[in-house]
Amino acid sequence: MKEVSNKLSFAQMEEEILNFWRQKDIFQKSIDERPKDKPFSFYDGPPFATGLPHYGHLLAGTIKDVIPRYKTMRGFRVERRFGWDTHGLPVEFEVEQSLGLNGRHEIENFGEGNFNEECRSIVLRYTGEWRETVERMARWVDFDNDYKTMDIDFMESVWWVFKQLWEKGLIYEGVKVVPYSWRVSTPLSNFEANLNYKEIQDPSVTLRFKINGEENLYFLAWTTTPWTLPANMGLCAGSKLTYCKIRDKKSGDCYLLTKNRIESNFDDGSYEVLTEMKGSELKGMTYEPLFDFAKAKVDTTNAWSVQLDDYVTDESGTGIVHLACFGEDDVRIFQRENISIFDPVDDEGNFMDYMEFIAGMNIKDADKSIVKRLKEEHKMFRHETAQHSYPFCWRTDTPLIYKPISTWFVNVEAIKDRMVAHNKTVHWVPGHIRDGRFGKWLDNARDWAISRNRFWGTPLPVWKSEDGDVWCFGSVSELEEASGEKITDLHKHFVDPLVIEKNGKTYRRVPEVLDCWFESGSMPYAQEHYPFENKERFEANFPADFICEGLDQTRGWFYTLAVLGSALFDTPAFNNCVVNGLILAEDGKKMSKRLKNYPDPNEMLNKYGADAVRLYMLNSPAVRGEDLRFTEKGLVETTRQQLLPLWNALVFLSTYAKIDGWDPSPENLSVKNSNPLDRWILSRLHKLIAEVQKEMDGYDLNRSVAPFVGFIDLLTNWYIRRSRRRFWKAGQGHDKREAYATLYTVLFEFSKLIAPFIPYIADGIFRTLRHDTDHQSVHLAFFPEANSAKRDLDLEKRMDLVLSTVTMGRALRAKHQLKIRQPLPKIFLVTRDPEAKNVLEELSELISDELNIKEVVITQDEEQLVNLSAKANFKTLGRKLGKKMKIAAQLISGLDFENIRTLQNGKNIILKMGEETLELTPEDILIQRQEKEGLLVETDNLLTVALDTELSENLIQEGFAREFINKVQNMRKDMDLEVMDRILISYQSSAKLNTALDAFSDFICKETLANRLQPQGTLDGTEWDLNGESCKIKVELNL
Secondary structure, three states: OOOOOOOOOHHHHHHHHHHHHHHHOHHHHHHHOOOOOOEOOEOOOOOEOOOOOOHHHHHHHHHHHHHHHHHHHOOOEOOOEEEEEOOOHHHHHHHHHHHOOOOHHHHHHHOHHHHHHHHHHHOOOOHHHHHHHHHHOOOOOEEEEEEEOOOHHHHHHHHHHHHHHHHOOOEEEEEEEEEEEOOOOEEOOHHHHOOOEEEEEEEEEEEEEEEOOOOOEEEEEEEOOHHHHHHOOEEEEOOOOEEEEEEEOOOOOEEEEEHHHHHHHOOOOOEEEEEEEEHHHHOOOEEOOOOOHHHHOOOOOOOOEEEEOOOOOOOOOOOEEEEOOOOHHHHHHHHHHOOOOOOOEOOOOEEOOOOHHHOOOEHHHHHHHHHHHHHHOOOEEEEEEEEEEEEEOOOOOOEOEEEEEEEEEEOHHHOHHHHHHHHOOOEEEOOHHHHOHHHHHHHOOOOEEOEEOOOOOOEOOEEEEOOOOEEEOOOHHHHHHHHOOOOOOOOHHHHOOOOEEEOOEEEEEOOOEEOHHHHHHOHHHHOOOOOOOOHHHHHHOOOEOEEEEEHHHHHOHHHHHHHHHHHHHOOOOEOEEEEEOOEEOOOOOOOOOOOOOOOOHHHHHHHHOHHHHHHHHHOOHHHHOOOEEOOHHHHHHHHHHHHHHHHHHHHHHHHHHHHHOOOOOHHHHOOOOOOHHHHHHHHHHHHHHHHHHHHHHOOOHHHHHHHHHHHHHHHHHHHHHHHHHHHHOOOOOHHHHHHHHHHHHHHHHHHHHHOOOOHHHHHHHHHHHOOOOOOOOHHHOOOOOOOHHHOOHHHHHHHHHHHHHHHHHHHHHHHOOOOOOOOEEEEEEEOOOHHHHHHHHHOHHHHHHHHOEEEEEEEOOOOOOEEEEEEEOHHHHHHHHHHHHHHHHHHHHOOOHHHHHHHHOOOOEEEEEOOEEEEEOHHHEEEEEEEOOOEEEEEOOOOEEEEEOOOOHHHHHHHHHHHHHHHHHHHHHHOOOOOOOOEEEEEEEOHHHHHHHHHOHHHHHHHHOEEEEEEOOOOOOEEEEEOOEEEEEEEEEOO
16 A cells, blocks of 8 residues: 655646556556447537637536446446537638638638638647646547548538438428528527527617508507618507507597507506507508618518517507518518518628618618607607617627528428427436426427528538429439549538539539538437448447536537437437536626636646546536536635545555554455444445445436535544544554554545546545555446445444534534633533433443533433423414414413423323313424523434533643644644654743643643653744633654
C-alpha cells in the first residue's frame, strides 16, 4: 500500500492520473476487456465546433460519461464515438461576419463554392480545445474515430434517410407560413423558433378600418406588428362572439368591437351602446384598405372584407383580428376564402421597391414610418407600447417573422400517433418529461419544415424538370449512374452543376439544403454509414440503450431522433433518455460571454479539478432536469465537504498503516469483525452498494449520487472520528487490526462505487490500495456487488438513533454557541420507547465522547427538563366539533400534567364541556415543550435531548486545556511535522490559564505528543485567544 500526502492539489493529481490513463491506454482496455456479445449502445448528440465548450456541455458530457463507465463496470462493452455538427446556420453566420458579407445576394456574388469552402475551413477550428477539455473532464469518448456531418459517408446516409421518407410518401413540397430568419434568408422549423424567446417592447396599435357605405363607422382591430399592416387583406371576427356598435360621445364616430373589450378601449361614460349583434352578422362586410399596394400586384376581388373563424377570441385586443400573410391562421383563411396572398417583404426582411415610403426598409425599422403615416391619415385609434415574449433567431439573435414560403416538409402528422405510442415505451429521467414537456410537444407536433434556403449543408437529393417531374436520389451510386459523373463530394457547389437528361427532359437540383437538425436526427444511421456499411452492427445496436442532452433538446435532437426512428423503422430511436437541466449564472440569468457573469470553465478545472466540477453538477438540481445556478462557492464547498474528507480518510489509513507496519495481506484482511462500529460501517457500505446499483440501473443519477455523498460524511465524520483512538493506541491488538481491515475494505470497495462519478479520486484511492494482482485501474474493475449477509439492519437502526442523538446535541451546541471543545456536565436523553432506551444505554459512551459530555442520563420522564402543555389539533378536532372548537381549545390548553401524561401513554381522556363530555384521543392534541432554566432542549418524535450548561470550575479549566490542544495541533500541521514526532511546548498566559493548563498538563502532553509543557514569563510565540484569555504558544521539535 502506497503512502499518500494530505498536501494535495486535486488538479495536479488529476493531470498525473490522466497521463497514466493515456500511457496505459486504459479507456481502450476498458472496452476490449468486455465481451463483444454484451454491447451497450450510446448515441452522442453532435455539438458545433465553432465555439468552445461551456458548462452546459460539461454537464451533459459528465452524464454521458457516468452511465457508460457504470455499464462498463457492470460487464457491458460500451463503445462511444464523438461527433461534430459541421453544417448549418451557426457556421454560415460566423463566416458571413468574418468575410463582411451581408445577406444572401452578397454570398452569391462572392460565390457559393468559395463561401462553402470558407465554411469547411472553420468548422473544426476548436476540435483540439474541445478534445482537451472533454478529456480533462475525465470523459472517455473516441475522438480518433469521430463522425462529422460534412463527411461524404455521413451525407450519403442522410440522403438514404430522405429517400426512405420520400418513398413512404412522407416528404412533400408546399407553401406554408413558417418561422423565418430574414437575417440569413431562410425558414426555420417550429422547434427552432422555440429555442430563443425574449421579452421585448413593441408598438401596440389599434386601427380604425372605415366601413364601406357607412358614415363615420369603423371596425377596430389591434396588432403589435405595425409592419404587417401594409399587407392587410382582411379582418376576422368570431362567429359566436357578441359585438357592439358604440358611439364615441366626444367625436361622434361609431365603432364595432366585441362587447367584452369595450371597457378596455373606452373610458366609462365616454360612449353609448347603439346595437348588439353576433359575429356571424359581420360576415362579408367590406372596408377601405389602410394601404392599397396590393391592388397593383395581386387580384383583390375578395380582399378587404370580414371573415369568420373560431380562433378569434375576446381575451385581448378588440375581438377583431387583422389578416395578413404573416400568420398561419391568416393564410389558412385566405386559402379557404380564395383571397390572394400579398407578401411585400423580400428574402432579407426588407420591403419591396414598389412599397413607396417604406421601400427597401427592414420590417422592424419600418414600424415608425407606418405608424406615422397612419396617424397622419387619422386611421390610428390608439398607439401604445406593449411588452411581450417574442421569438428570435437562435443563431443570429434577430427577431423572427412568420412568412409564407415554398418549402419541403416531413409529414409528421401522418406518423404522430406512432411517435406518441413509441414515446410511451421510452424510460425518461426525470419521468415527468415523457408525458409532460416531450409528450405535449408530440401531441401538438406539426409537419416539419426541413429545407433551408442556405448554402452549407446536405443538399436535398431532389432534381426537378421544368414541367415539375421530380427525381429523388438515395445514394452516391444512384447519382453517379444518372449523371455519368464521378461523385467525390455531396455539397451544393459540387452537385448543383450536375444536370441530368432523361426521357427528353432536363433535371436540375432544387436549390435548398437540409435543416442541420435533420442531419443530427439521422446520426444513428449516418455515423455507421448505414445501410452502405456496418449493417449488422447498426441493427444490433438500434435503438440506442441510452442518450442524454439538456432540457432544450426535448424540442430539438430528441424530437428529430423520434421523428426519423418512427418514420424509418416504426420504433423509438432510444430506450433510455436522461434530461439535464440548464446551467445558469449565479444571478439566475443565462450565462453570457459578453456579460462575463460566470467563472471560466478551464480556470475552474485548473483550480479545483474535474472531480469537483463533476460532483458539484451531479449533486445538484441539474440532474433532475432543473436549473442550477453555477457558483465558484459550490466548487469550494464540494471540495471541502466531500473530496477533501474522503482523501483525508485515505491519508489517515496510509499514515497509521506505515507507522504500524500494517499491510493489506489476506491474513490481515480476514480478521473477524466484532467491533460494532466496524460491523455498522460495513453494513452501511453494502446498503449503499445496493442502493446505488438500483438507482443507476434506473438511470437516476440524482438518487445515486446523494447516498454516496452522505456515506462520505458517515465514514469520515462518524466512523473514523469514533475509531481514531483505536488506530492511535500502541501495539497490534485484535481491535486495531480489525479497524485497519475495515477501513481498508471500505475505501477499496468505495473507490469502485464512486468510479463512474468522480473517476480521478476513485482511481487515486484504488491505485494506492491495490495489490499487484488487482486491475491496473479502478476503471477496469467491476462494480461492487452488495452482500446481504454483511447487512445488520438492527445495528443500523440502533446507530441511526445514536447519530440522531448526536446531531441534535451538536445542533443545540451550535445554536447556543457552545464550542464542542467545552465539556458539559450532563446530557439528558428522554424517550418513552423501551427499545430506544436500551440502545442509548448500550451506546452511551459513544454519545458522551462525541458530544464531550461527562454524564449521560437516560430517562422516560420529561418533567425535570421541560414544562409540558397541550394545544388542540385543529386538523382532527375541527371536523368533529365545528363551532364548539373554540371552547374545546381553551379547555385543552389548560390540561394538567397528569392528563397530558395519560395521552402520552396512548390512552384517551374525557373532557367536560359544560353539560357535554368530549373524549380526547392522543391524536387530538399537540404536546408543547418549554425548556426549564439552565437547560437547552431539542426534541423530535422519538427523543428529547437536553444539555445541562452549568459549568464547574473544573469543566472551565478542561475547556481551556482542550482549546490549547487544538491550537498546538494546528501549529504541528503548519510545521509539517510527522504524526509521531515528539515536541516541546512553551507558553505565556494569564494566571487563570496557567492554573488550568497546569491542572491538565498530563492530558495536554499525551494528546499533543509533548515531552515538555512549560510556562514562561515572556515568550516570542504565536498569540491565540483561548475562550477569551490571551495565550502565546511556541512549539519546537524535540530532536
